[in-house]
Amino acid sequence: MRLWKHSNGTYYVIIDRNHKRSLGTKNKAEAERIFKALKKSDFQKKIADLEKTETISEFFADCLEDYKYKKEKATYTSMSYSLNAFEGFIGEKLLNGVTKKDLSDFTTHRLKAGYAKTSINIDIRNIKAAFSKAVEWEKLAQNPLNGFKQLKIDKNLPKFLTxxxxxxxxxxxxxxxxxxxxxxxxxxxxxxxxxxxxxxxxxxxxxxxxxxxxxxxxxxxxxxxxxxxxxxxxxxxxxxxxxxxxxxxxxxxxxxxxxxxxxxxxxxxxxxxxxxxxxxxxxxxxxxxxxxxxxxxxxxxxxxxxxxxxxxxxxxxxxxxxxxxxxxxxxxxxxxxxxxxx
CATH class of the missing domain: 1.10.443.10 (Intergrase catalytic core)
Structure with a gap:
């Protein structure tokens, strides 16, 4: 078992030639701390735990595959856009390591990039829905994003023709x-x-x-x-x-x-x-x-x-x-x- 840094900056633990798992961080000191803890603890148990833990990349792929065949095309397209954007922002993180802070940082990033609040709120709803699916599939005990609120938008009166x-x-x-x-x-x-x-x-x-x-x-x-x-x-x-x-x-x-x-x-x-x-x-x-x-x-x-x-x-x-x-x-x-x- 060894520590390895991906080209995107995320640290992994290499278990063997066919198995590696993300440590969910790009911070070298944090990655070394987690790696040392793994080595000191029950080696086989930790490997088993790592084997059971999915990354958001793996989960999102399964989630989108499910949406592709069960939802309308427009819904699938919207979900795909939101999940890919979120994954691209937070990197190869463990599914059970995602927090409200991650979604908050993502929201701030989108605002700074000039995205409309209505568009960002769609992303928030889609991402929260994906994690609800993780709970449904028993991959998570609870949705870590529950309670995260959408951006407040001033409601304009509808335009209409007389x-x-x-x-x-x-x-x-x-x-x-x-x-x-x-x-x-x-x-x-x-x-x-x-x-x-x-x-x-x-x-x-x-x-x-x-x-x-x-x-x-x-x-x-x-x-x-x-x-x-x-x-x-x-x-x-x-x-x-x-x-x-x-x-x-x-x-x-x-x-x-x-x-x-x-x-x-x-x-x-x-x-x-x-x-x-x-x-x-x-x-x-x-x-x-x-x-x-x-x-x-x-x-x-x-x-x-x-x-x-x-x-x-x-x-x-x-x-x-x-x-x-x-x-x-x-x-x-x-x-x-x-x-x-x-």
Missing amino acids: FDDLDKFANILGDNPLRHAFFFYVLTGCRRSEALVLTWDDIDFTRMVVHIRKTKNHEARDIPICDSLYELLNGITPKQGYLFPGKIKGTHLDKDTMTHNIKDCLTEAGFPDMRLHDLRHTFASLLALSGETLQTIRDLLGHSDIRTTEIYAHLTADHLKAAVNKLKVNVSTTDKDIDEKQ
């Missing part, structure tokens, strides 16, 4: 094929990916609903077809295959193409700061302004947590105020009225 804005878009788009996609998002509140994978089999004209099967939270939902949406759908031909087909037969429109096309449309109409997802906000916001409850809006949007829907709460409050202000009651009493009653 009814007047939508009239403007109807004139701008005219017979442009993009008109169908634009107003479909407005009239259903679908997420980008939910609409792209829809086929005409998902459009139920008998029950007058759109079946949303592939959702973010894996819970299917139905969105009622309103009169405007019915008119829009009737104008789309042919009614077979994908609702929004791609250039190659049998494929749907590429997500990036849809995003850029809608973005260009918004910019041309004078809304350069808006994006495709704001059409979902438009759907929810106009419902809120029309008096719908947050619970109804939540069900239509497919939010798993009502707190996500609460970004529209200020709009329902404004609607209630407007409704109450319609009560025009004369509650004033003049001195003359009092004298006459006496």
